[in-house]
Amino acid sequence: MANTKIADISADKFRPLPDTEKKQNEIVRPSITYWQDVWFRLKQNKRATLGLYIIIFLLLLAVFGPLLSPYSYSDQFLDKQGLGPSKEFWFGTDTLGRDIFVRVLYGARISLAVGFLASVINLTIGVLYGGISGYFGGRVDNIMMRIVDMFYSIPLILYVILLMVILGPGLKSIFIALGCIYWVEMARIVRGQVLSLKEQEFVLAARALGADTKRILLRHLIPNCMGPIIITVTMNIPKAIFTEAFLSFIGLGVSAPMASWGMLASEAMPAIRSYPHILFFPAMAISITMLAFNFLGDGLRDALDPRLRK
């Protein structure tokens, strides 16, 4: 090669590439969006998938389960009190002769309603409040965050007790109390994200194009915080469910004959020595739900973490 002179190379060796070779420069890998990628990694995580299946199963049970049962949550069988699990009563009966299985299913409805409420509050008030606060920054941010601090510094129990004085005990008071504080953490997280994102050049580009605040928040900033938002929601749902269970357990929740898991557990307490199964089933329902949401939350955290992306 070394002794080939430039002049020896004939000119017809230099010609444009045929079109077929140009094709090689194109991207051939199928287009994978960020979310497809996340879904792929989530599916590989066994615990998270298990959590997801359990949650779906619970949802189906809560919605359709009570329809399939021959009993209602308030039906009493006075001759069948405190029975253990059997073919007739899968989870047995309580001291008043009510079917525990159907009561646990009704409890699931309440728990999942609480979880649903928490996520709706998170996704609406929390996300928008945090987004606006972070985007405007400065004085607006300062005032909005002090309001958040105010909500955050009052213990939940105090809200519930105060609301009960006004509205009377029941699900409504719990819902409002949860609604008052369950957006706070989300607002803080979204604000932090937005504060760092809003200086990025893609946001400046949108502003240079004349995008208004609404568009920048909804099209640019919030979609880019989706990871932390989803993680926060999945972590907040079990917290809200547990809070409701706890409040019902100490007697601040739904009243009889309605059933919620916390209340079922609390009803079982006096007879725990003679009828431990009455406590076992609602406690198990609470634990499994907590675990399922936490598994899913952990899995999502890993799947959404860009540092783990390959």
Add this chain to the structure above:
Amino acid sequence: MMTNTEVLLQLKNLKKYFEFNKGLFGQNKTVLKAVDDVSLEIKKGETLGLVGESGCGKSTLGRTIIKLYDVTGGKIIYDGEDITGLNDREMLPYRKKLQMIFQDPYASLNSRMTVGDIIGEPLDIHGIASGSERKEIIHDLLNKVGLTSEHANRYPHEFSGGQRQRIGIARALAVKPDFIVCDEPISALDVSIQAQVVNLLEDLQEEMGLTYLFIAHDLSMVRHISDRVGVMYLGRLVELAASDELYDKPLHPYTKALLSAVPIPDPKLAGQKKRIILKGDVPSPINPPSGCRFRTRCRFAEEICREAVPEFKEAEPGRFAACHLVDKIN
């Protein structure tokens, strides 16, 4: 390149200060003068290069011109209209005329949007086109910047830095602007890609009659593309001249120092030229030196440089410099 001498954009004593409140109640205000008293004119169809070390306020100047930042003082006059005080709604028509290409091809595209939506967003905002017409415009724009229409459905992370920069250019072009601030559009790219992007920008300029403010931190990069070059130091313009004149005979000591650091491709010539090494670091813009801001690193500095701020004035016909000693040292 220069087609006529009509002024498109004029800056009059433009200032952009950033304020930091240290104390809880806003006491202890610290002011960072990122752009301080910059006056210049950009003519229709020309490319004005803007150079200076990083942190000297080039990006801030570019962003202030297109009003991404509130103006602290001075005036921005675009095509005879004072746009300094316009609010967001009044600014909207000007958003179609003044555009920007950003430095970081990774941060400047929203990773959650497809390329088609990124380029289509200006069309949506200004209600320029929708439906199939929108699609057609997007495809045209992609072709114009050297991409293909199949790229519209893909996400930014599937593209290389150079391709992403092309997408950014297509987005800016979507509104058919007259004036584009190019904020170091090639600094983040591979050397082999830089020339391609510069050529693209030049072709587009010719085709669409664009006016550029081309920011770079490296003098060698702007020489090729600029008609005139401005040199910035610590928020101020220190020299402005036609690019050949500036390179052949820099007037300001800072420009001299910057130019001596530019590598020269011819080793014979390189031997003849002596390098001027700048002493020390760039002082903090929060606490700039009194008088001439460059005096702490200037080898000619005298007493007067400490006492008075040098005026930015015409030192030679068509050449501006801000230096007390400009006649003495040249």
